[in-house]
Each structure stands twice: as structure tokens, then as C-alpha cells.
Amino acid sequence: MEFSERLKIARERRGLTQTQLGEMLGVSAQSVQQWESGGTMPRHKRIDSLAKQLNVRPQWLILEQGPMVEGVQDEVVLHKTELYEEEGEIPPDEIEVPFFREVEMAAGSGRTQVIENHGRTMRFSLQRLARANVQPCNAGCATVTGNSMEPIIIDGSPIGIDKGCRHIIDGKIYALDHDGMLRVKKLYRLPLNRMRVVSENHEEFPEEVYSMGDPEAPKIIGRVFWWETFS
Numbered sequence: 097m098e099f100s101e102r103l104k105i106a107r108e109r110r111g112l113t114q115t116q117l118g119e120m121l122g123v124s125a126q127s128v129q130q131w132e133s134g135g136t137m138p139r140h141k142r143i144d145s146l147a148k149q150l151n152v153r154p155q156w157l158i159l160e161q162g163p164m165v166e167g168v169q170d171e172v173v174l175h176k177t178e179l180y181e182e183e184g185e186i187p188p189d190e191i192e193v194p195f196f197r198e199v200e201m202a203a204g205s206g207r208t209q210v211i212e213n214h215g216r217t218m219r220f221s222l223q224r225l226a227r228a229n230v231q232p233c234n235a236g237c238a239t240v241t242g243n244s245m246e247p248i249i250i251d252g253s254p255i256g257i258d259k260g261c262r263h264i265i266d267g268k269i270y271a272l273d274h275d276g277m278l279r280v281k282k283l284y285r286l287p288l289n290r291m292r293v294v295s296e297n298h299e300e301f302p303e304e305v306y307s308m309g310d311p312e313a314p315k316i317i318g319r320v321f322w323w324e325t326f327s
Contacts, residue, residue, distance in 0.1 A: 100134040102157055106150040106164070107132075108248045111322055120149045164247075191225075192217035193235040196257065196271065196317060198278050210273040210317070212236060218254065228321040234260035236318065238271055240280050244295040245269070249280065249323050256322035264291060265319070272314035280320060 107117050107128075114128040121128075121142065130136040138146060147154040155161040194212045218237045225232055236257040240249050249255065249269075257271045264270075264283045272279040272293075284292040289308045295301035306313035 098134060099137065099158065100132050102160060103146070103150075104132045105247060106146075106152045106157065110150055112150075117149065121145055190219045190221050191232050191235070192219050193232075193237055193256075196236055196238040196278060198276065209276045210278050218256075220256065224322075228256070228258070230256075230258045230321055231260055234258055234318070236271075238278060238280075240323070241278075244297050244301040245280055246297050248296050249320075254324050255280065255320050257318040258321045259318040261319035261321075262316045264316075269320040271317040271320055273317055274314035275312065278317075279314060281314075283316075 107114070112120075113125075114132070115125040118125045118128045123142075127136075127138075131138055143158055144154055147157045150157070152164050153162060156164050194217055196210055196212055198210055220235060222232065225235055236259055238255055238257060240253045240255055241251060243251055255271065264285045266284045267282055269280060270283050272281060282294040282296070284294065286292055286305065291306055291308060291313075293304040293306065293314060295303070
């Protein structure tokens with residue numbers, strides 16, 4: 097794996113855009129884009145700052161030597177998420193957002209449907225949603241199952257969903273309702289009103305192509321604007 101690929105994995109693992117990472121380092125988004133495309137390499141002293149901001153080991157980022165992160169296998173990679181799950185009165189600068197989950201449609205049928213469960217919630221600060229440009233009324237959550245989006249989003253990770261963004265932005269991650277299954281995939285637009293459905297773990301999960309008008313095509317719930325990662 098090239099440096100450019102490791103950098104992109106580490107950035108997306110932190111849930112940062114190229115612009116956000118550039119601001120953290122004091123460089124332009126174009127510089128980050130060049131690094132991730134393999135057009136240029138950051139200076140050696142910049143790589144140390146990159147590793148620090150991305151919470152990865154410099155040796156892994158530069159040479160792919162050793163583990164990505166320091167610590168034991170179950171260590172939590174901490175993010176500034178303002179996410180809360182404890183009970184109690186909701187502070188005025190926070191809201192509770194509902195979970196999406198799969199439920200069985202009829203006993204014994206084996207079919208499921210994706211519903212918005214208002215019984216279980218997560219708390220997000222209004223400031224956090226504003227930074228992500230998400231209207232509070234459009235915020236939702238879910239839990240990822242399976243390894244199709246590893247190493248960016250691993251099995252069991254919670255995600256935040258912007259239900260107000262259902263148009264496809266190439267390469268962004270979306271939550272999908274696929275015939276009652278809750279799926280999380282990257283989407284890309286194609287000519288003739290089609291779309292590519294892409295897993296990060298493409299070796300085990302080959303990409304799929306659907307016509308947007310096909311009743312069997314996945315329905316977009318919303319864009320994934322946040323996720324928490326454990327390593």
C-alpha cells in the first residue's frame with residue numbers, strides 16, 4: 097500500500113475532510129489532495145504532524161511498519177464527537193437523535209424493514225451538527241454491522257446520518273435501505289441515471305451497479321457525516 101493510500105485511510109478513519117485536515121496542518125486542501133493522489137509528498141517534518149493529527153504511528157504512515165496505532169488491540173481511538181448516551185436531562189445545547197434499525201416485518205417471514213426507532217437515541221451537540229452542516233431535524237444514527245467498510249468503519253461502530261442529504265456526492269458514504277436491510281456504502285453517479293455501490297473492503301464485497309429507478313435498487317436514507325472508530 098502506498099503512502100497516499102495510507103494517508104487517505106487514516107484521514108477518513110478520523111472522519112475528516114481534506115479541507116479540515118489542511119486547516120489542522122496549516123496547508124491548503126489542494127496540498128492534501130496532492131498527497132492523497134500521489135502527486136506530491138509532504139516534507140518529513142510535516143509527516144510527524146500528520147501522524148499526530150490522525151492518531152497514527154509515524155512509522156506506519158511513512159513505511160507501513162508495525163500497527164497503525166499505538167496501544168492494545170481494544171484501545172478506543174478518541175474523537176471530539178460530543179456524543180453522549182447517559183440518561184438524564186438534556187442540556188439546552190444538545191439534542192437526542194433517533195436510531196435506524198432493522199426489524200422483522202412479520203413473525204417467521206424472515207423479511208425485515210428499516211425503521212426509525214425513537215425509543216433508543218444518541219445525543220449530539222448542536223454545535224457538532226452545525227459544523228457538519230446538518231439540520232437537527234435531519235439527524236439520525238445507526239450501528240454498522242459487518243466488515244464491508246473496514247478499515248474505515250469497523251463492525252459495531254455508531255454512525256451519524258444526515259437525512260437531508262440524499263443526493264449522491266461521488267465517493268461519500270451513505271446509509272441505505274436495501275429491501276429491509278440497513279447498509280452503509282460509498283456511492284458514485286453513473287450515466288443513464290445509474291449508481292455504483294462500493295464497499296471499502298472490495299476484495300470480499302464487489303461493487304454493485306443499479307438503475308436509480310429500479311425498485312430493487314437501494315434507497316438512500318442519508319449521507320453519513322460522522323462515525324466512531326475502535327481499533
